[in-house]
Amino acid sequence: MRVFHELTRRSGLHGNPHPVRRTRADQARLVGRHVAGTVTRNPFLARGPFDALVVPHPRKPGGVEIYTDRLRAALGDSALVIDSGINGTPLAGSRNLDFFTSASGAIPSRSVDARCREIADALEGLTGVKVPIGALVARELPKHTRLRALYRSLLRRRRIKTVYVVVAYFHQHIVGAARDLGIRVVELQHGAISPFHLGYSYPGRPVVADQPDELWTFGSYWSEVAELPAGMRTEVVGASFIQPLSEEQLAAKDPRRVVFLSQGTIGPLLLEYAVAVAEARPELEVIFHLHPSERSGDYPAPPSVRVSSEDILDLLASATYQVGVATTALFEGMVLGCRTGVADLPGHEYLDPAIGRGDAVLVPSPEALVTGLATLPRSSDPTAYYAPLALPL
Template sequence: MEVNATEYESLENELDLFSIRVDQIPIWERIRSSVFREIAREKGRGQAHTHSGDGAKDYLHGFSLWLKNIADKNPYFAGEHDFIFFGHQRRKLEEDGYWWDLYCDPIHEQGELDYVHMEAPHLLSHRSPAKTKNLKYLELIQYGGTLQRKLGLRSPSLPDDVVSRLQEAEVEIRRRFDVDIDVVSEAQNALHIRNTTLPLYERLLDRVDPKVVVLVVSYGKEALIEACKRKEVPVVELQHGVIHDHHFGYSYPEGETKTTFPDYLLTFGEFWNENARFPIPDDRVIPAGYPYLEQRLDAYDDVEPAEQLLFISQGTIGRELSQFALEVHEDDRINHEVVYKLHPGEYDRWEDEYPWLAASDIRVIDEPEPPLYQLFAESSAQIGVGSTAVYEGLCFDLNTFVFEADGAEMLRPLVENGAASMVESVDELAGGLGSSTASQFDREWFFESDSVANILEELERIRDSHYE
């Protein structure tokens, strides 16, 4: 069942949740995105990136990583640098045998910035060998905070009036969405994370003394951003995925703000600037491009596409989409070969969860090879629901379709823009294959060219303008 984002915004407004403060800290801005994700998870969406494991073993493993970080890649041994990059912990293995941070490494490779790169662990590990030079790990902060919280240190207390208002939100969430969310615990946890990690981030900033902090994915990093604002260090975020008007990490109601939002946001292109209500001035939302995509377009420029229809899956809608793929595959009117590209979060479970797909002769991609961009280059059409990859596939001139399912609102702007068609049935898809929709896609509007040069220019300008 689709979660009504407009109803969620209505709840925020009617209960005036943005006004709730604990010791002058606006608490709702720190939990609104995670509360919405929890509602979606309870309603059956949002499973793609979840990690479940033995809690005790995970804590022991985390503690061992914390101990190791004292000697290995200790962030407090970084020395002084103009820039600190807080990269994306989910890396990708490239043809050169190195694990890349797709958002930062192309900038590091082509630029000459004085930087140190910080990385949080992903699923209790780091990929190696990493492409990134001057790399430090964040276990001392992340697990140092966890250790304090487990010991009950720096535990926050919520005033009775705040608890009452958050409980009112719980009641309304139950009434409107028919799920039980412990909003009080969400707030306590957010404040506890702040209390235990903010001093550690401040100490790190004192040690490195950066002129600019660059990060990927700002929501969930509120303590880091607060530390930067206390130290008067400008924060720049690099766009990493789809931004839309109901993405609660970026889009805020008119008149509302987020005190822990980056000072600047470098987007993929002008399209994204108009796709949400950002809580910063328009002139600080700057179209710059997507370096990794630009590199991949050049790498596969000479590949000839075939009559191939690429399905872009996600764990949240995989059951519906894979069933539709089977219908398409078995329909005589469609001459395209169907290729089903799984999300990495589906690799280990798709045969159990999509038995109809496992029993078919559809080509299913359940490993990193061949790379997604190679599949784009080899295909003539694509279909997906709410993935950033669909936008990227359009850059390969693919005839593009959006499957009507939960989450399709993320790609609706493509349909409104004329770059894609919405389909609910095989009949609609059969009628649309071979049309010229892709020619209406203005690549430059979505993804600025010369992206690395643009980003480097903006980062240097921000550095220099703040320290003239």
């Protein structure tokens, strides 16, 4: 995944999907929290016993972590919650090993395997882009090994029976530690899955190291859309944070409201679609909604386009049309009754299966969107994306 992000960024195809911006003062405060956390948030010192370990998502709109909230409520005091404060605000009562997470990557390996150079050269030959494979491996491999040993010790000491994790491909040290000890690992879906997602799609279903035993998905669509690693099974558990609108709510949607769903990878190009619609159809309310990792200053939009960071679900519930590329919010908008267009920009392939189902349309240009806005489709069965909630604990 890190190689992919480097490749697309260095090629100019994508921007940074989740930019982290810190001043020197921010960094100093972060170090201070890390040091203090070795005592105040250390999971080795938490009062147990615990049956489960829960690793939630760092993003918490309105202070709520929507992917594990019902799970944590169901598990209660039997769950040890590990929630990093490195790129977000940790949940109240949670623990973390942030000091060790940061320190484990501070000393990279000094040796670069010849195979790394061979892979980097081969990748450059295929793409014309030079990616520092050796530097990535020198930093990430020792970090993984150190953290894996640390979490193995934690899981053993706390006698954890099940690990629940969000975004498992960025927590492979935790997954690997659990697999070393024969502990069940469950991943909770956090976003869009497609045949092109490097975290989930393994054509032919080969055996892949350090993968969860189970993937709990929002709906049946996600359980079928990609070939998961061998041995990983899926369970549809629904979603607590979204449900279809009633007939009255659908009728109350604003027929003038068009929402464009930005992402850091393609935001500037998507803005061109929004501006084209706003200029050609001044009677419409055109809103350019920012991804949580973006800021309004990133986009010098004209007055005819309103740049917004308001609650995305409330916004989509009020809108008639939505346009995006590969964001999970497009599927949320389908559940909330939006007519859906997919801009023909890098990454639109993520929506190919949904387009094939007739729930969205690929829009080849801003001009085509202007003329075809009224014909954008509405999903006929959004429960395939987000089913009613059911947790198989």
